[in-house]
Amino acid sequence: MNETCDIAIVGGGAAGLMAAIAAAEGRTAKIAIIERMDRCGSKILISGGGRCNLSNRSLSANDYFGGSRNFIRNVLASFGTKDTIRFFESLGVEITEEDEGRLFPRKGAHHLLAALLGRVGELGVQLVTGFFVEHITFTNGIYKIHGRSKSLSASRVVLACGGSACPACGTDGSGFALAASLGHSIIAPTPALVPIELNEPDLRKLAGITIDAELVLRAGDVETANSRGSMLFTHGGISGPAALNISRHIARSEAANPTLLLNSLPGRTLETLSREIREWMRLHPKAEIITSFKKILPERFCTAVFRREGIDASKRLSNLSRDDIKNTASAFTELSLSVKGVGEFKSAHATAGGVALTEVRYQTMESRISRGLYLAGEVLDVDGMTGGYNFQWAWSTGFIAGRASSAVFKKKC
Numbered sequence: 001m002n003e004t005c006d007i008a009i010v011g012g013g014a015a016g017l018m019a020a021i022a023a024a025e026g027r028t029a030k031i032a033i034i035e036r037m038d039r040c041g042s043k044i045l046i047s048g049g050g051r052c053n054l055s056n057r058s059l060s061a062n063d064y065f066g067g068s069r070n071f072i073r074n075v076l077a078s079f080g081t082k083d084t085i086r087f088f089e090s091l092g093v094e095i096t097e098e099d100e101g102r103l104f105p106r107k108g109a110h111h112l113l114a115a116l117l118g119r120v121g122e123l124g125v126q127l128v129t130g131f132f133v134e135h136i137t138f139t140n141g142i143y144k145i146h147g148r149s150k151s152l153s154a155s156r157v158v159l160a161c162g163g164s165a166c167p168a169c170g171t172d173g174s175g176f177a178l179a180a181s182l183g184h185s186i187i188a189p190t191p192a193l194v195p196i197e198l199n200e201p202d203l204r205k206l207a208g209i210t211i212d213a214e215l216v217l218r219a220g221d222v223e224t225a226n227s228r229g230s231m232l233f234t235h236g237g238i239s240g241p242a243a244l245n246i247s248r249h250i251a252r253s254e255a256a257n258p259t260l261l262l263n264s265l266p267g268r269t270l271e272t273l274s275r276e277i278r279e280w281m282r283l284h285p286k287a288e289i290i291t292s293f294k295k296i297l298p299e300r301f302c303t304a305v306f307r308r309e310g311i312d313a314s315k316r317l318s319n320l321s322r323d324d325i326k327n328t329a330s331a332f333t334e335l336s337l338s339v340k341g342v343g344e345f346k347s348a349h350a351t352a353g354g355v356a357l358t359e360v361r362y363q364t365m366e367s368r369i370s371r372g373l374y375l376a377g378e379v380l381d382v383d384g385m386t387g388g389y390n391f392q393w394a395w396s397t398g399f400i401a402g403r404a405s406s407a408v409f410k411k412k413c
């Protein structure tokens with residue numbers, strides 16, 4: 001194959017499919033999606049456990065990290081949650097809302113992907129699968145996209161290759177190399193939304209237990225990040241939204257030994273829990289201290305915390321000293337966890353880092369470095385929290401890039 005098209009979209013994931021539709025709607029441009037895997041959208045299918053948390057009712061730039069918040073805010077203002085809902089409903093995808101504003105396609109990820117691919121087909125976009133883009137050159141206003149045995153030329157390219165998370169889905173970071181070869185600066189990629197590994201052998205036996213938690217990351221005495229939500233103990237550490245959302249800060253921390261403080265009773269502080277324990281002492285002086293904690297937290301977790309902190313869990317409340325109260329309240333509101341690190345890209349849901357936003361125009365997603373090159377999705381230096389924010393970023397940037405890349409081509413009659 002040595003073909004020519006008007007717009008080549010490299011990467012057939014969420015951002016690439018959205019870009020193709022946005023580019024093709026209303027314009028006559030010849031568009032091709034180039035995807036290395038045998039099929040497009042493999043990450044959409046496995047996302048949210050096959051349910052695809054596609055966006056969130058509550059959306060703001062504060063749900064994202066990476067490059068300039070202003071850039072992110074402008075992108076979300078151009079194409080936000082309401083636009084996403086309207087777009088998918090126009091494709092016949094019914095959307096349901098769950099807790100914390102999370103939005104899902106009612107009939108699951110398969111249905112959403114089928115609707116995207118159906119629209120791509122209707123619009124006459126060419127799908128070229130099994131084509132791994134090795135490098136891209138730009139001469140005399142034309143991009144040449146090279147694979148091992150084929151190449152394709154286009155006057156416009158949308159780079160939507162994703163990041164490095166979940167390489168089994170086709171995303172091994174090659175998009176960063178392609179962007180760099182065209183002159184872009186890459187902010188060093190690290191795993192995001194990834195389980196945290198702990199040096200806490202005593203907590204290993206808690207694998208499978210979920211608690212509500214607040215996590216605070218500290219470098220020395222300075223709090224550098226915090227997160228709140230459900231948290232799952234795993235064999236090697238912690239996962240679940242509270243842990244996943246803070247993991248990118250650990251991965252990017254420059255501190256030699258960052259400390260993670262766990263509050264297993266969010267909303268309570270050392271002071272308020274100390275007061276509560278005193279109240280329990282007054283009401284149930286003969287009860288063992290663990291009896292009161294078992295009422296508000298899983299028993300296995302309480303036992304492990306008391307043992308780890310060397311506090312006698314069977315001590316009667318009436319026998320607690322002032323230090324016992326303080327140590328117990330501290331163990332449940334600011335338990336210091338020893339952090340080993342975070343998981344690898346293969347267990348990450350997103351990538352922090354990527355193409356520097358300073359080199360991209362937010363109005364069009366066009367590169368400031370290479371004319372006619374557009375960037376969309378996770379390849380950019382933006383990563384969102386759990387809750388549908390990463391897909392929303394892919395839809396928003398994919399839409400803007402698609403629309404802008406086709407603007408010079410003739411309108412369809």
Ligand SMILES: Cc1cc2nc3c(=O)[nH]c(=O)nc-3n(C[C@H](O)[C@H](O)[C@H](O)COP(=O)(O)OP(=O)(O)OC[C@H]3O[C@@H](n4cnc5c(N)ncnc54)[C@H](O)[C@@H]3O)c2cc1C
Pocket residue numbers: 010011012013014015016034035036037040041042043044046047048049052053054055131132133134160161162163165166169170171172174175348349350376377378379387388389390391392394
């Ligand atoms: C297990 C898992 C679950 C997730 N669940 C959710 C969720 O519920 N909600 C949410 O908001 N986010 C979720 N995410 C994150 C979300 O899937 C991504 O942020 C989003 O898919 C990024 O879209 P993208 O189009 O930029 O990249 P991708 O969807 O990763 O697509 C990039 C495409 O480019 C192709 N490609 C890469 N390099 C090349 C190359 N050199 N040549 C040709 N093709 C190439 C890849 O094969 C891939 O198909 C999840 C991620 C994972 C791993």
